Amino acid sequence: MAEIAMRAAYGQALAEYGALNLQVVALDVDTSASTLSNIFARRFPERFFNIGIAEPCMVDVAAGLALGGFLPFVNGFASILSLRALEQIRTCICYARTNVKIAASYAGVSDFKDGATHYAITDLANLRALPGMTVIVPADASEAAAWVPIIGEYDGPVYFRISRAETLPVHTADPPLQIGKGRSLRSGRDLTLVATGSMVGRCVLAADQLASQGIDARLLEFHTLKPFDKELLLQAAEETGALVSAEEHSIIGGLGSAMAEALAEGCPTPLERVGIRDRFCPTGRDLDKLMDACGLSIMEVVAAAQRVLARKKK
């Protein structure tokens, strides 16, 4: 496991970015002790607004602050932001093109103790469908921190998906992070694993297991689900002829869907999707076991790779 939780790295990075960019304001909805926007709040109380348990209102207030010349980061739980506040995000951020950053914490099933109400497993589908939205999913704590100034300097709405927990560390600074550009983390010729968020680290281990079986798997990290790096994906499809997607999200509407759309139009190629199979997930005692139970285990990735290889050979 990584040294710190992704949310802790984000909270620290937001405060550091706030020290550099005086236009940054942060808002939260009575969850600052959870999202860790309270690190920013303690350092810059005059630039922090606690809106109470009212995510739609927080989004609208942030839109107004952006109109007034500030750079708002809204903080809350991904499950509520991406559902209850979705209309505000659509109308007052995307359509009205206000420069608001949505830091959506406790994403996926990372709030493992709280159960299905608190899990965000359709947020990528919801947000990816909105015109004008950029969707970014960091793979580990250090990557989450590195993104904060990048999305801050980018002019436009961003949905930034943050895990409550530690994820398996990927720890790579190379190639550098660039919005809309996937990263090749491992070369390979037999098939390509394409992962986002917490599944990147799991896919690193899956690729090792596949190697021990004599299977040479390429690994791509797609931190940006929108805009989608079709070029990198289609190149991998052409060169390896088989793909597996892996995401801590429903198989409907997220990374796997984005890949299926791009592949169907650009280079029809066998694809197996690893994700949550259109169901609500239970409460868990620890995140690793919960993710395994949700169909996100390393074994599932290996099995999907074997299935897709069999389809490729037909």
Next chain:
Amino acid sequence: MKTLSPEKINELEEIARRLRVDSLRFIHRRGAGHPGGALSAAEIIAVLYFHALLIDPSNPDWEERDRFILSKGHASAVLYGALARRGFFPLSELDCWGELDCPHQGHPDRFKTPGVDMTSGLLGHGVAVGVGLALAARMKQQSYRTYVLLGDGECQAGILWEGVMTAAKFHLSNLTAIVDYNDVQLDGPVHEIMPLEPMANKWAACGWHVEKVNGHNVRQVAEVLDLATNIHDQPTVILAYTTKGKGVSFMENLNTWHGIAPSTGQLEQALVELGEVTHG
């Protein structure tokens, strides 16, 4: 508080009359729109754009300008009339309203219509967005005020009250909301669809300073907007009692005129009633 001269009162009343005529002509030409709520807001919009708002049509992005959000975005026709007559763009741009190449949208779009400070349409957002603008003004130590025009029906939305509580929490005395309280919404009377009363008590209980006016009396509307600038430590809401479809006998108080365009014959009759054309 300065008193309006009789000449200024006459001028504002005449502008309101013209905005009614504009609204009905735009809506008739387009064959779509919301006449009832445009007519009920004519005096409020006239007083805002020709008395209260500190704006500069030659510099619509002026940082210190007062901000206005038409939270009841469906009353776009009356806003477009006011912006055009105030000089933000030629009135003739509305000739093609509804055509795909017309910049001006069914509901206000801040990138497409000069002078529109915030895109609106779906109801309920105005106060919460206004809170953000008002907070920004305070942090930047800018003197601009933010005005939000609400429909009464949208006061049934939860998001509205989230914004109301937030404005009070931050003591945003630079924020003024006006409720166009015509008591008619799409499906029928507001007091039947989902009663709002006791409306004044609700706003007051949420920490707002409350004023009530006849929303068709330009002097009263102007005076209370001026008065709000002298309320410190809390936002002000003006409950402006109005008549939906005001000024056109066959539209008044009828929910059926919420969102349909008049026929050519109906427009002609309306223009007679509004003193724009004479009989025959």
